[in-house]
C-alpha cells in the first residue's frame with residue numbers, strides 16, 4: 261500500500277515539522293509520507309526545514325488574497341494538486357473556515373500545547389497558552405493532538421501527554437519543555453496512528 265500523502269501546514273519556526281521529518285527518517289512514521297509543506301508566511305523558518313529535507317513547499321499568504329474564500333481556494337488547489345489525504349496543522353496560526361474544515365473531516369489533525377480542555381480555544385496559541393497556564397498556577401500541563409472540527413481545539417482527542425511545571429518557569433522555558441517532552445513525541449506518534457488507520461480503511 262502506498263503511504264498516506266501528508267501536508268503539514270505551518271506558520272513559524274517549524275520545530276514540530278522537524279520532529280515529523282525526523283520521525284519519517286527514523287521509521288516512526290511509516291504509513292504516511294510528508295509530501296507538501298504549506299506556510300502561511302513567506303518568511304517562516306519552517307520553509308527552510310522543508311527545503312533542507314527535500315520536501316516541496318508552498319506559501320499560502322492570506323494577505324495576498326482579497327478575502328478568506330480566495331485564500332482557502334488557493335490552499336485547496338495546492339493540496340489537491342498533490343493528492344493530499346491528511347493535513348497536519350503544526351503551529352499553523354490561522355483559523356480555517358467551517359467549509360474548509362468540513363471538506364477535510366477526519367483528515368485534519370492539530371497539535372495544541374496544553375492538556376485540552378484547559379487553556380485552549382480562541383486566543384490560546386503559542387506562548388499565550390503557557391502564560392495562561394502559569395498565571396492559573398497549574399502544576400501540570402502538556403500537549404494534545406486532536407482532530408480538527410468546527411470548534412477551535414474542540415475535535416476528538418487522539419493523544420495527550422502531561423508535562424510538569426517547575427518552580428521559576430517562564431512562558432519560554434515551559435514552552436520548550438512542553439515541546440521537548442510532549443509535542444515532538446505525540447505529534448509523530450499520532451500522525452503514524454491516523455495514517456495507519458486511513459490505510460486500513462482503504
Ligand code: GAR
Nearest residue numbers: 272273274275276351371373385386
Ligand atoms: C507549538 O507549540 C504548537 O503546539 C503551537 O505553536 C507552536 C509552533 O511551534 N500551536 C498552537 O498554539 C495552536 N493553537 P513550531 O512552529 O516550532 O512547531
